Amino acid sequence: MAGILVTRTLVGIAALSLVAGCMEGMNPLAKKEDSAIAASPGQTATRSVERDIEAPDVFQASEKGLWDGRPSLGGVWVAHPDVKEPERVIIRNESNGSFVIGALFRRERTNPGPRIEVSSDAAEALGMLAGAPVDITVTALRREEAGAPEADAVITPAEELAAPAEVETQSLDPIAAAEAAIDAPAPDAVPAPAPQTSNLSKPYVQIGIFSIQANANRTAEQMRKLGLKTEVLTATIKDKPYWRVIVGPAMSATERAETLTKVKAAGFTDAYSVTD
The missing domain is CATH 2.40.40.10 (RlpA-like domain)
Incomplete structure (x- = not known):
């Protein structure tokens, strides 16, 4: 009888602790690392790029x-x-x-x-x-090491998110839809654009040489968001790969100078003109 009484007492204490934790707004069963990833409203996450x-x-x-x-x-x-x-x-x-x-x-x-x-x-x-x-x-x-902001890492408070718009749905007749697709004229083929050529001896701007491909890809994506045509070139030397990030080609010396200005303003102050 005494053993049953002790067991019930312990269960009651545990239940009270759990209720108290919920009242404080915390989950006692949550992982500790959940609090480590919380960010204040509007905070932008950054990643170190070497x-x-x-x-x-x-x-x-x-x-x-x-x-x-x-x-x-x-x-x-x-x-x-x-x-x-x-x-x-x-x-x-x-x-x-x-x-x-x-x-x-x-x-x-x-x-x-x-x-x-x-x-x-x-x-x-x-x-x-x-x-x-x-x-x-x-x-x-x-x-x-440069801190590169992540484009999709901005955390917005839930209350600032707009309510989803109502979507009107309509049932489609699968047979009619298939017949319409068959009768529709085929789209005209779009010719591939001709490759651009430049008369400059050094029409490209080299952003950097990377020993880690992910860093090169992130840098290239950063350049593309600036509206610059960017390529990542791979070179293997003694079985060790390297990745070069270049922008271009520029069609004129003026365009190349404007590209250099944009690239250096983005933090890549060591960029310079190259042949390819």
């Missing part, structure tokens, strides 16, 4: 580069006598537009000829021939 940006103020050299034809160790790298600290860099072959991301080291020995020494792996990626100097641009890279 991207590579060029940092010419850290290091940049545009001069002849040379691969001596011998195999080298260490993967993709270049060496230059003015380097103070090893850097992560983007290396461009200006003669064919190829590029590769690799390491930059200090060149200890100074030999006759070009000051930029190119490793065998870098030369292969850049399309360089042994013993043939080419114009090389080496620019330091830095990682940058």
